[in-house]
Amino acid sequence: MSPPLRHLVLALGDQLDPDNVALGGIDPRQDRVWMAEVREEATHVWSHKARIALFLAAMRHFRDHLRAQGIPVEYRQLGTHPHESLATALAADVRRLAPARLVVAEPGDWRVREALGAVSRETGVPLEVRQDAHFLCPTADFNAWSAGRRSIRLEHFYRWLRARTGILMDGDAPRGGRWNFDADNRAAFGRAGPGLLPAPRGFAPDALTRAVLAEVEVHYPDHPGSLARFDWPVTPADAKQALADFIAHRLPQFGRYQDAMWAGEPWLYHSRLSAALNLKLISPRQVIEASLSALDDGHAPLAAVEGFVRQILGWRELVRGLYWRHMPGWLAQNALDADRALPDFYWTGETDLACLREAIGQTLALGYAHHIQRLMVTGLYALLLGVRPQAVHAWYLAVYVDAVEWAELPNTLGMSQYADGGWLASKPYVASGRYIQRMSDYCKGCRYDPAHAVGERACPFTTLYWDFLDRHRDRFAEHPRAGLQWRNLARLDDATLMRIRAQAAGLRDAVGEGPR
Numbered sequence: 211m212s213p214p215l216r217h218l219v220l221a222l223g224d225q226l227d228p229d230n231v232a233l234g235g236i237d238p239r240q241d242r243v244w245m246a247e248v249r250e251e252a253t254h255v256w257s258h259k260a261r262i263a264l265f266l267a268a269m270r271h272f273r274d275h276l277r278a279q280g281i282p283v284e285y286r287q288l289g290t291h292p293h294e295s296l297a298t299a300l301a302a303d304v305r306r307l308a309p310a311r312l313v314v315a316e317p318g319d320w321r322v323r324e325a326l327g328a329v330s331r332e333t334g335v336p337l338e339v340r341q342d343a344h345f346l347c348p349t350a351d352f353n354a355w356s357a358g359r360r361s362i363r364l365e366h367f368y369r370w371l372r373a374r375t376g377i378l379m380d381g382d383a384p385r386g387g388r389w390n391f392d393a394d395n396r397a398a399f400g401r402a403g404p405g406l407l408p409a410p411r412g413f414a415p416d417a418l419t420r421a422v423l424a425e426v427e428v429h430y431p432d433h434p435g436s437l438a439r440f441d442w443p444v445t446p447a448d449a450k451q452a453l454a455d456f457i458a459h460r461l462p463q464f465g466r467y468q469d470a471m472w473a474g475e476p477w478l479y480h481s482r483l484s485a486a487l488n489l490k491l492i493s494p495r496q497v498i499e500a501s502l503s504a505l506d507d508g509h510a511p512l513a514a515v516e517g518f519v520r521q522i523l524g525w526r527e528l529v530r531g532l533y534w535r536h537m538p539g540w541l542a543q544n545a546l547d548a549d550r551a552l553p554d555f556y557w558t559g560e561t562d563l564a565c566l567r568e569a570i571g572q573t574l575a576l577g578y579a580h581h582i583q584r585l586m587v588t589g590l591y592a593l594l595l596g597v598r599p600q601a602v603h604a605w606y607l608a609v610y611v612d613a614v615e616w617a618e619l620p621n622t623l624g625m626s627q628y629a630d631g632g633w634l635a636s637k638p639y640v641a642s643g644r645y646i647q648r649m650s651d652y653c654k655g656c657r658y659d660p661a662h663a664v665g666e667r668a669c670p671f672t673t674l675y676w677d678f679l680d681r682h683r684d685r686f687a688e689h690p691r692a693g694l695q696w697r698n699l700a701r702l703d704d705a706t707l708m709r710i711r712a713q714a715a716g717l718r719d720a721v722g723e724g725p726r
């Protein structure tokens with residue numbers, strides 16, 4: 211008879227770090243790790259095939275790594291068990307294995323945390339949730355820092371966390387005398403374009419990953435996206451190489467071109483590390499340390515390194531803190547009363563708006579778009595059109611390989627759609643087609659003209675931009691940071707405004723109301 215099971219240690223699909231705190235103190239003689247592949251994780255939003263494949267491939271490599279170390283793993287593989295959801299699969303195994311305790315690192319999603327709590331209550335087996343050491347700012351510390359603040363802004367949080375961690379600090383002062391190098395960053399490529407770009411290191415699927423890719427095609431044939439170019443890191447060793455490649459070839463130009471876009475060039479100088487970070491194949495500390503070494507070695511300038519560290523230490527930690535502070539209430543927010551459906555072309559890329567065709571086409575092909583493509587192309591269009599934010603959220607959670615709710619939801623409902631009325635962003639990120647023209651070459655290949663708001667060639671972004679300002683005039687005209695845009699609106703004559711309204715109504719009516 212086998213001895214009773216002490217701990218069933220849960221390793222969720224986004225907790226694949228060899229240093230996972232739940233594994234601390236594990237005793238292979240009396241504990242077991244539990245992992246499960248369940249349909250619900252791929253279907254609660256209509257997930258991109260590459261997103262599903264990445265999770266499954268990384269999970270199976272992690273399972274094999276644990277087993278190679280002599281750690282027993284109960285692994286429920288897709289298609290070999292009847293359970294649709296994590297909760298039902300876990301409840302069945304808890305009953306079968308009868309552990310004395312369940313142990314897990316803090317889950318990333320509110321939905322999953324609730325489900326695990328419910329299983330624990332239902333089966334009567336206590337659940338120990340350990341603080342996730344992956345993050346630089348524990349949720350309790352974030353809550354203490356943010357308590358009582360009227361507004362929570364990146365700049366305040368980022369400076370506080372830099373001072374607290376000593377990252378990019380000279381004593382009490384920011385390294386180089388400035389907290390922010392935005393003035394040196396965020397350039398466009400200009401007419402000549404980006405020139406020869408360094409091709410990022412890709413990872414040809416090994417036998418295990420190839421088997422996963424084949425299974426995804428079988429189990430999820432009608433899901434969006436393609437697997438043809440799947441080359442993501444799926445192990446910590448891959449992720450380390452991906453980091454080294456970014457530091458060597460792209461970090462020095464990262465800050466300068468972080469907001470630029472160019473047709474046919476999905477990666478530019480971006481790191482492609484978000485998925486590896488979110489699955490915890492690599493830690494933010496490793497990533498930050500590598501970029502600081504590049505600064506110390508004189509390989510990368512301070513402006514680039516600061517711009518990059520700001521994303522990881524600043525934005526990534528901030529959105530996680532805010533997510534846990536506001537969940538589950540964030541999910542239902544719709545401060546701007548947006549009620550349109552998400553246009554069908556978000557799932558196909560078939561549109562004559564060149565910028566959207568490019569950003570969505572690339573997303574479906576790769577499961578990737580960089581931040582400005584997400585914020586100022588796909589996100590901006592949905593915001594200007596007035597798409598119901600929950601539909602936008604479901605799309606972003608589905609189509610990116612790095613999509614995990616704690617990172618995706620604040621970016622979508624907060625930064626991009628302003629659905630929360632300002633928990634994350636101080637004002638809506640709105641711009642006309644001219645912004646896209648300035649930051650990319652997309653408009654060159656487009657049948658529309660960003661300079662026109664009305665008429666046959668009017669750029670829908672430009673039409674909807676003025677219409678957005680008009681529709682939300684009462685809310686923002688007096689806003690201290692947004693007022694300038696609304697003052698420009700006041701310069702439009704009545705006749706022009708009437709024509710803009712009519713043209714925008716045509717665009718908004720064409721998509722119709724979205725489901726509640």
Ligand code: FAD
Nearest residue numbers: 480481482483484521525526580581612613614617618621
């Ligand atoms: P880089 O440009 O190289 O940036 C470096 C790293 O900084 C990223 O890998 C990421 O870990 C971090 N980072 C940068 N910006 C952010 C941010 N705003 N929030 C959190 N982390 C950030 N990021 C996700 O990781 N998962 C998501 O599901 C996700 N959804 C998004 C949805 C919308 C509407 C928007 C506007 C942004 C979203 N982001 C999300 C943030 C950002 O777009 C991606 O992290 C980034 O594009 C990933 O590519 P990269 O690794 O090449 O990033």
Ligand code: SF4
Nearest residue numbers: 565643653656658669
């Ligand atoms: Fe996009 Fe308008 Fe430029 Fe066309 S003209 S690419 S729709 S911004």
